Amino acid sequence: MATDTRFDGPGPDAQYRQALEEGRFVLQHCEDCAATRFPPALVCRVCGSPRLAWRAGPAEAEVYAATTVRDRAGDYNVVIVELPGGARMMSRVDGADGSTRPEVTIGLRVRPHIAGQGAEPHVVFIADEGAAA
CATH class of the missing domain: 2.40.50 (OB fold (Dihydrolipoamide Acetyltransferase, E2P))
Structure with a gap:
């Protein structure tokens, strides 16, 4: 039986806070519909995809x-x-x-x-x- 790897390790809130502690502002981006996600979550708010990747936040x-x-x-x-x-x-x-x-x-x-x-x-x-x- 396959397990959902989204539940392995720290959750999205903890990952976001860790990045801030390291001096990095990051946001989640959906790899299926390209939406930007904030606050951090396990799925995209637009299309429901679990394929979210962390990327550097915008400069402006x-x-x-x-x-x-x-x-x-x-x-x-x-x-x-x-x-x-x-x-x-x-x-x-x-x-x-x-x-x-x-x-x-x-x-x-x-x-x-x-x-x-x-x-x-x-x-x-x-x-x-x-x-x-």
């Missing part, structure tokens, strides 16, 4: 939706970023100067950055100054 993406959260500790943005290939992820946008409160608009071009090294790494995006879609 675009803000799909944005809002500002008002907090006593300070305001911050929350965005949904559309990645090439159709995947979207929730994150925040930091300014090129490192500020956490840049002007964020829909269509803003951004690039990924891994933040939180040493703690819990996660992907944030850096605003490409003056670059709107």
